[in-house]
Amino acid sequence: MTTTSTDPTPDFVAETLAVASDRIGSQLAVVGEPFPGSRRTLVVRARTSDGSTVVVKRYLGDEGAEAYAREASALAALAGFGRTPSLVAECGDPRLVVMDDLGEGQHLADVLLGADEDRAAATLAGWATAVAGLHRAGRQVRDAFEAGVLARSAGPVELDGLPGLLEAAATDWGRLATALDVPVADGAFDVLTTVPGRLRVDASSLSAADMCPDNNLVSDSGLALLDFEFALWRPVVWDAAYLRVPWPTCWCAWSLEAAAADVALGRWREEVGKSWPAVLGPDFDHDLDLATEAWAWLAGSWCLAPLVDGEPRRTNPLKPMPRMPDRVLGLLRTAAAGRALPELADTAAQLARAVEVTYAATDVPLAPAFAGGVLR
Template structure:
């Protein structure tokens, strides 16, 4: 997985009436009944076409078609994850699938808001409760997902024309090491050769053996809020599903949201409450997450995310310039996000070798791009501590 948030594009690749007609014809054949669209396709990723459809009895399902070259792996990962998590109860059931063209037919979980909409709202109490509910849902995924590694792996293998890495993050860390050397040069920050090579050691530094199936893209818009109980938030979008240490997902509350467009700052007390709820739930399966070794792992994932996402975001600024604003998906300024990533990395609690480099890079980004603090999510703006 690489950073792929696109706050501007909401149109699927090659989208058009013919694509929709073909998709519905294939889906209708799969389920054995004519399907008609209910409203226009969902806005969102340019990599997929997603539409709610109705059958001739009035029942509805959701059809998702995977587009472009990346669609091969996305289909294999999502279909395998949904199949493996059939007993979880907080992901859509896989109704049918097709490998050519690549698409899945999923249970329709209905309408509703997602966490990102709540964070962009004006109710701090609701945002705090929903954030905590999201954490409980992720914890439930981790507890269920730990049992399905073999089913997920075999499903991905069966649906892929070639080998697929269950955890691509080690490769991304290696890429980030070389990318940061390039970016430091661009920022006129002189650092010794090999400074960032330590990033490749991150996977071997985790102390607690606690891994599970993850959606990977654990963003605040990839869910559906039904209620705020332990099973009230459904998790969606498993295109990047993988197997990895659960600390990577928990760290989304600390960075926060490293791969997401809705990357506003979180009020500290709300984030801490959500993290406590996550830890209390997953501790039923991994008691070690309540100990100091997992404190270290959480810091490690937080700093590693800062270096990973920081390289993706800064490379976008260097190579393409600032992205156009999108009022539908308001996102913090990219320079501000890069500055936050580097300030997070500068703590050096888990990667002390890179603390000074992060501090120097942060100063350079602040100066060159007039970077500032990332604002709080709108829901936390009123009365939020400064």
């Protein structure tokens, strides 16, 4: 049966709950409507026979196979962490997991799109603290995570896909530069492929990978991290740099108020430094610059390609995004700083000017919470 999380049929939901009920040994009844999701998953809240609730997540299509392997393995490896849902049960055919229900609440993206600057700054710092906790707990689970992914997958799965993404971006930027009439030498972007090997601090851990402002739940007890469909093992600096770019893989990519972002990053470094003291030193400053500029080139290629290729932009009123040309301009200006990749600084500046002229790009506005509650 084929379906998507945007149009689940009652029969499909019933089938999913029947499998989940069998796995946990309790009859489940759906509560409310399925959660808004993606084409990869169906997510529903369900009530057990004793009145408690759980969340059932079913993975759909070919993409769902890897998503299931990564998320189930990550949640199993992080058992007892306390800032992620607990894995109650799972099934490999059909692919689904049953998790404990963390309840209702907002996520960081909701807060950033609100009007309370103080709450936004505090929640941003809470996000950084939660991510730091994940990194400290996750540093010890590589073997369990890797074994879990292999056991749940039909074939080999890369634990860290960033090197491959950087290789793809190095190739694509040549094409994009040509489209913008910016001359570059052959192989000019190959330096991007060297980034993983240039990191100085050896600090890697389990990451949710898609560390976006909407992949969490904010409650009185703190901030919990959700959605480990892309979980992988990689250097922690890539997640920390989300506060500097910001949000390179996310829709809610509004600019952050600089002081609030600095406080959040400082909170993350202070906590992570308890496990990796080098994170507090100058070598990590270097790594942070390197990851920030590499993210700018990666996300810049992802955002510019649809503009160059004339692909229509899909909008979602529930997920207001900055204008794509503005995002590309901001990312290229970040890359033009060139503190870590000076070889590409001048090229980034030329590309930024071309994007500014070609697409009437301007600065990405501050997140509404830092701009008086106004969505520009």
